[in-house]
Amino acid sequence: MENKANNNACAPGPLTGAAEMLEPLLKLENISREFPMNDGTTFVALKDLSLCIQNIKDKPQIVSLLGPSGSGKTTALRIIAGLDQPTAGQVLISNGGGDDMRRVRVGDVGVVFQRYPLFEDLTVLNNLVEPAVRAGMKKDEAKEKALRYLDEFNLVRQGMAWPVQLSGGQRQRVAILQQLMQDRHFIILDEPFSGLDPVNITNVINIINRIANEHTLNTFIIITHDVTSALTISDHVYLLGRERDAGGQPIPGSRVMKEYDLIAEGIAYHPDIEDLPRFAEIRKEIKLVEFPKL
């Protein structure tokens, strides 16, 4: 376990006991975001938020941004996705290989929003086909790929249904598949476990794991406040929150307070991760020690 607060650089090489870390894929460098308030003051949502997601050799990547409500997770999501601009700092994304990086643009990173918006006027199948065609895929190819995905995720029967006819779980899967159709390597999921019962949380974890494992180029960034799910699914967990001053008062602006490298901890990718004693220790530490401080 390694405290990464204030760290703004990628780890220089393989961490002790970790999988082999390759080139950086996404970097957040000293991101700050401030919002003007009605009373003339400024609300600091993020302050010097830095993190680095590196390619892991032959492994899928699932990274979680974990934090309590109000810790700036959604603000960070919007900035990573290019939907919002930081007040200071920059988000860099891999520019095709090696260490070559450029500023992130909207469309570089896929987002599965919390309420799973879809194009309500298109059938489920066309919700997958149209964005892929717009991105340059041939229509026949897009349709074939969409049908394959629908089959894999037990949605073939819903192919010709309208989004309004889907259940919440089906909608979530379609929203994830819609992003997967784009062949982008980064997909952010905003609170994918929110409002789900334990059985469905397991289903969602299995789906994300399955997609991540199908293609090692896929990197998922999960925005969540669900400690157990984040630890179950991720190889790295970044704890977002605010520092406290000497009087115990929170200092405005969230940042990465701690990074948990679950590969180095030896628990990532473990089939029965929740049964491991170290998993329980880390979960307890986050819930009882770290969260109350954030």
Place this chain on the structure above:
Amino acid sequence: MENISAKPAAVLPANEAGYPFREMVRVYGSLGAFARSHIVIVWVILIALVWYFNPIRALPFPGEVLAAFRRMLGADGAQGMVYNVYVTLKLNIVGMLIASVISLVVAYLSVIPLFQPFNKIIQWLRYIPIVGFNLVFLTLFTIGWPMKVAMLTTGMSFFLVTSMTGVIDSIPRLKYELAKVLGYNDWHVFWSVVVRPTLPAMIDMVAQNAAMGWVMITAIETYNRTEGGIGSQIYAWSSTNNLPEVYAYLIVIGVIAVLEDWIFVLIKRVLFPYSLIAERA
């Protein structure tokens, strides 16, 4: 037990006898076909009774209105009901079509900042009575059909633009963001988020404003009486205190309005089936 099981299936149990009528007064209740038809019957009877026994002597009796119908349906040419309904219906359809096209263009362009001030000006103009522009219309158009179409189109557009822009304003930001993260360019966002999904709601707006159109038509035809029409007829019959004829035309307007509503629903059902499913969901 034997007696109960021997009852025909169609007969409701005693405690369920009033069930269809209880359905009618339930808050947010769903109605079966039986209750639905009973509601219509209840209201037809209620309206007939109020009409027949109404204490306002200005309201003609149903029999008088029926007689007026017979007289006007039998009359030829400009005095006949068929001719006048045709004139107004033609004006209504042409005006509504032109106003819908113009308003759609102005409303959809409101997503482009450059056109937003123009859209706002059009919306503000709805507060000004259309007859206030009489002189402008007289200068630009010849009196009669062209002027009536222009007045109706303009008047309806002021309201349609307002309603349609409201539809566009209510598109959630999340929909734009979904399209953006999917890599859509501006044109794709415009088509896939702004235009295509809002078309069913735009039909609703046209349907709602069709009623406004009928109010305007009667006023416009009062000012342009040369070609006849329901408005000019209502004005003429009112000024001679022939109320049965006036009410006969009002009933015609009501029937046409119901038919128009039905046609709009039909268009939505055929062109945008998902919108009706969404409304019922």
